Amino acid sequence: MPIFAGATLAGFILLVWGADRFVLGAAATARNLGVAPVLIGLTIVGFSTSAPEILVSVMSSLQGTPGLAIGNAIGSNIANIALVLGATAAVTPIDLRSETLRREMPALLAITLLAVMLFLDAYLSRVDGFVLLAGLVLLMYWITKLGFRSTATDPIQAEYEAEIPSGVSMPMAVGWLALGLIVLLLGANLLVWGAESIARALGVSDLIIGLTIVAVGTSLPELAVSIVSALKNEHGLAIGNIVGSNMFNTLAVVGVAGVIHPAPFDTEVLTLHLPVMIGFTLVLFTMAYDFSGRGRINRVEGYALVIAFATYHYYIFSRSL
Secondary structure (H helix, E strand, C coil), X not given: CHHHHHHHHHHHHHHHHHHHHHHHHHHHHHHHCCCCHHHHHHHHHHHHCCHHHHHHHHHHHHCCCHHHHHHHHHHHHHHHHHHHHHHHHHHCCEEECCHHHHHHHHHHHHHHXXXXXXXXXXXXXXXXXXXXXXXXXXXXXXXXXXHHHCCCCCHHXXXXXXXXXXXCCHHHHHHHHHHHHHXXXXXXXXXXXXXXXXXXXXXXXXXXXXXXXXXXXXCHHHHHHHHHHHHCCCHHHHHHHHHHHHHHHHHHHHHHHHHHXXXXXXXXXXXXXXXXXXXXXXXXXXXXXXXXXXXXXXHHHHHHHHHHHHHHHHHHHXXXX
């Protein structure tokens, strides 16, 4: 068990560092190619922050444990809202002032409902995977158009302008991109091996390990980005990071798992974990999407989200063990 735990921890560390370098390289490369910062933030950075989850999905599916991939996607979406956003709001209240992000919220709900519809037969098929990946292509196209329509007065414009790295040479940017990808692959391999071994040792399913340990670990990059962004008063980045990551998780992570390794999954996904994910998504929508334009997530709501997250994890662990 110490070896498995050590491999899992090492995998987490490599994923967090690799994701940071990968995002830096991808964003700097795009900026050097003349892509507008808001487009980089909405598309490239948003997709890159989901790189740990995507690579874990690829590795777990190739190794014949698609339950780990499904659990990782659902668990990461829950962790992003309840843990990441909750902890961030507990540190400093978050205001939603960006019209661009207000338009993304309904898209997140639509993607969540699409996943529910595909999951109703308790089987993740190759067709389901291709449908989700096709949805990912459409999402990227729509977000790109959304970025072009974003007004200069939208606060998120200035936030992305300040955060997207500049002054990084093209060779350096490509180097960080390649190194980040290599480290991500190594971290994903270690994490999947360690997590799967822990699941066997504890006698719990890959799904549960994916929902808990792996999901929390792969959400660490989002946690760091959101807290730092909120402390710098870049509230649009704090929320946008979570909304974008959840959309990419649902479409890319689950889609890749379905294409590589179609398989049935535990019906508990339908009766417990998906409803919890939908519930937290609706809570996010209610807290942040205010038709008066004054959406706000305060400290009390942040603490409530973290407590709800801890309660959910305690419940599924106690049932499993």
